[in-house]
Amino acid sequence: MQGEPVVILLVEDDPAHAEIVRRNLEGFRVANHLEHVTDGQEALDYLHGVGRWSDLKPTRPHIVLLDLRLPKVDGLEVLRIIKEDPGLNSIPVVILTTSAAESDMIKAYERRVNSYLVKPLDLSQFVELIASLGYYWLAWNKKPSA
Secondary structure (H helix, E strand, O other): OOOOOOEEEEEOHHHHHHHHHHHHHOOOOOOOEEEEEEHHHHHHHHHOOHHHHOOOOOOOOEEEEEEEOOOOOOOOHHHHHHHOOOOOOOOOOOEEHHHHOOOHHHHHHHHOOOEEEOOOOHHHHHHHHHHHHHHHHHHOOOOOOO
16 A cells, blocks of 8 residues: 555444544544445445446445444445445455444355454543554555556
């Protein structure tokens, strides 16, 4: 990722949660560009370069932060589509949700999620989680350049 902008696709319908993520990733300087969409269909449109993104050069995100409970297309379905698409399946997908339900975790891992994180209720813990997430996936984690 040397020299190229770090792009994060945040799929989050809660404006307060999205703002916490945005502020903290910017504050820790782990993202050059955060694209925020509010439902699962928007996420798929962004990834496939259709809809309102059809006139723009497609930007492949370095990571997708995906909520589970989304309007239009739920997070598990978005995850399934990403991981079954040969052009997208190598993008790391991190579930970032309030659901600690074992059944949701099982379904996410069956669909090849890269990580499953439960949003803490405490704001300071949520901030710490986002900072750690940003550093791990965007600074410390290594991937092949191709």
